[in-house]
Amino acid sequence: MRFSWPSPRHLFLAPLALIMAAPLIWMAITSIETPDQARQFPPVLIPHGIDWHNYTRAVDSAPFGAWYLNSIVVSLVVVLSNLVLCSLAAYAFARIRFFGANVLFIALLATLMVPFQVILIPTFLIVRHLGLIDNVSALIVPNLVNAFGIFMLRQFFRTLPIELEEAARIDGCSRLGVLIKIVLPLSVPALSTLALIMLLWTWNDFLWPLVAINTEKHMTLQVGLSTFQGQHQTQWTVLMAGNVLALLPLVIAFLLTQRSFVRSIAASGVKG
Amino acid sequence: MATVEFRAVTKRFDDVVAVNDLSLRIADGEFMVLVGPSGCGKTTALRMVAGLAQPTAGEILIGDRVVNADSPGRRDIAMVFQNYALYPHMTVERNIGFGLRQRRMPRAEVQARVREVSTLLGLEDLLRRKPAQLSGGQRQRVAMGRALARHPQAFLLDEPLSNLDAKLRTQLRAELKKIHQLVPTTSIYVTHDQVEAMTLGDRIAVMSAGRIQQLGPPQEVYDRPANLFVAGFIGNPAMNLLPAAARSGVLTSGDLRMPSPDGADGEVILGVRPERLSAAGDGDARPAFDITVDVVEPLGSEIVVHGSRVDSGAGAESATITARLAVGAMPAAGERLRLAFDPAATHVFDAATGAALRSG
Numbered sequence: 268m269r270f271s272w273p274s275p276r277h278l279f280l281a282p283l284a285l286i287m288a289a290p291l292i293w294m295a296i297t298s299i300e301t302p303d304q305a306r307q308f309p310p311v312l313i314p315h316g317i318d319w320h321n322y323t324r325a326v327d328s329a330p331f332g333a334w335y336l337n338s339i340v341v342s343l344v345v346v347l348s349n350l351v352l353c354s355l356a357a358y359a360f361a362r363i364r365f366f367g368a369n370v371l372f373i374a375l376l377a378t379l380m381v382p383f384q385v386i387l388i389p390t391f392l393i394v395r396h397l398g399l400i401d402n403v404s405a406l407i408v409p410n411l412v413n414a415f416g417i418f419m420l421r422q423f424f425r426t427l428p429i430e431l432e433e434a435a436r437i438d439g440c441s442r443l444g445v446l447i448k449i450v451l452p453l454s455v456p457a458l459s460t461l462a463l464i465m466l467l468w469t470w471n472d473f474l475w476p477l478v479a480i481n482t483e484k485h486m487t488l489q490v491g492l493s494t495f496q497g498q499h500q501t502q503w504t505v506l507m508a509g510n511v512l513a514l515l516p517l518v519i520a521f522l523l524t525q526r527s528f529v530r531s532i533a534a535s536g537v538k539g
Numbered sequence: 540m541a542t543v544e545f546r547a548v549t550k551r552f553d554d555v556v557a558v559n560d561l562s563l564r565i566a567d568g569e570f571m572v573l574v575g576p577s578g579c580g581k582t583t584a585l586r587m588v589a590g591l592a593q594p595t596a597g598e599i600l601i602g603d604r605v606v607n608a609d610s611p612g613r614r615d616i617a618m619v620f621q622n623y624a625l626y627p628h629m630t631v632e633r634n635i636g637f638g639l640r641q642r643r644m645p646r647a648e649v650q651a652r653v654r655e656v657s658t659l660l661g662l663e664d665l666l667r668r669k670p671a672q673l674s675g676g677q678r679q680r681v682a683m684g685r686a687l688a689r690h691p692q693a694f695l696l697d698e699p700l701s702n703l704d705a706k707l708r709t710q711l712r713a714e715l716k717k718i719h720q721l722v723p724t725t726s727i728y729v730t731h732d733q734v735e736a737m738t739l740g741d742r743i744a745v746m747s748a749g750r751i752q753q754l755g756p757p758q759e760v761y762d763r764p765a766n767l768f769v770a771g772f773i774g775n776p777a778m779n780l781l782p783a784a785a786r787s788g789v790l791t792s793g794d795l796r797m798p799s800p801d802g803a804d805g806e807v808i809l810g811v812r813p814e815r816l817s818a819a820g821d822g823d824a825r826p827a828f829d830i831t832v833d834v835v836e837p838l839g840s841e842i843v844v845h846g847s848r849v850d851s852g853a854g855a856e857s858a859t860i861t862a863r864l865a866v867g868a869m870p871a872a873g874e875r876l877r878l879a880f881d882p883a884a885t886h887v888f889d890a891a892t893g894a895a896l897r898s899g
Contacts, residue, residue: 430624433591438638438689439612452628 298507321508334491352412357420405479423457541602541692548597557583559749572740580749617686618695625670632666694726767893797826800897810886816862819879827879
């Protein structure tokens, strides 16, 4: 990367970035401190030596591997199923004229206005009826498809030139073929954005996993980590080590999709 | 290759009739041009052949088969779009071969077809590029190539040249004609540009308000327009239309007098093409009228004069006149100019119905 001198913009942005990064930095620092250092005030910002024991303790002290695996499985399945199902529904709403399409779409949008707390209990009852409570599937099934994803992809699909789809249909594609071969490859920016958003939501979801899962080994990371926070004392250093580990996949996912964002926007930004 | 036929086809969008009872048969290998102003129904007619729009009534046949119920992919037609509609994420090679691969043609044959059309269109060096890396003319060629590679029953072309600059348009127009001579596939070409219609079509169908106003070879349509609409639409600059009256064998328009054609009686419109007008000499026996010159456009090979009639008589004061004159004495703006014409080279239309009473 080319070095350039800071501009006035940077004078404004740099402090903001620092404010944003501060909690993360503090988390990372705490995760390598001893419990004594972590309890001191003013906080020890430069620890004397690195104490990796917090990480081993975090991993050993609980079914950490199971939580991690649960989180990964739930997130991956939810992200993939959303990409597939939201694309299908969004394409139908974007391009196929069918009876009641507008009413259905408005009903769909209306569900976006309902806070999760309102549907928490009905969802719980349905999931219990399905016999999925305290099962990892309870975290997947209610989230297989998502109104926001349908809305977002529909808006994006409508911006693609319709002639491309007509040309593909004349070239012999079915509706599904048009979606798979023409629309989706041109929607990589929207799809990667949706994937990232769904990953963040699912990975960080706390309330629903807390309600739906009781057994320790079925918990996701976010719920599992909260068990480090006891009523009488909290093992801050171990908790922070666990948080750093929990954060890693998101950082990696972000870096990966960020690169594909830039590439896909650069490729599709020029009119064909 | 196949014939394409419209049988009493009507297309309504809510309460707008886009295509009104259209019947038209396009012969095998014929190059048919649908020409008309925007909103005349020409593109809708084309889209119904493609299967992208469904007729409200009537039948569309490709070959001997009624295709109304067939999906676009099953009609075995190829279409070239105004904005090319090249798949941006595919290379030129994959764009051209896409329709063939969709039809599960063996890979070697796809490659052979792609090679064949890329040679024909001079695209050999561009096969690895994406559409975004091509110029407008190159994209248009790729769009043509994608259609040609399919060896379809019919080509549908929807204003394929209108996104190009004037010079490229002229060049690609000639190329299109050459390609059709090499590969004489049944073609339907939609345009609002009457020059494209005249130069490309074996026959042209002039459309307005969802109906064919006239159908015939370009020269015939030019020489014998069936009505006022066609007379005004085909020809550039447009035909001069002068309000006139026909009484007992004499046609008068202001101070202009000439023999009236048979059957003309009452209010008529006299049509004279701009190139049929010439400066009247002294003692010129031909019918003539005066104009005040407004604008003079020297084009090198000829002069185009725009003016307004002087002494045109009641109801004709506003008539503007365009004349294509031989290079010579250059009239100046504001000058008075007397223009004469051969009465045999005029057109006479019924003022009420617009139908041609005589075309010379």
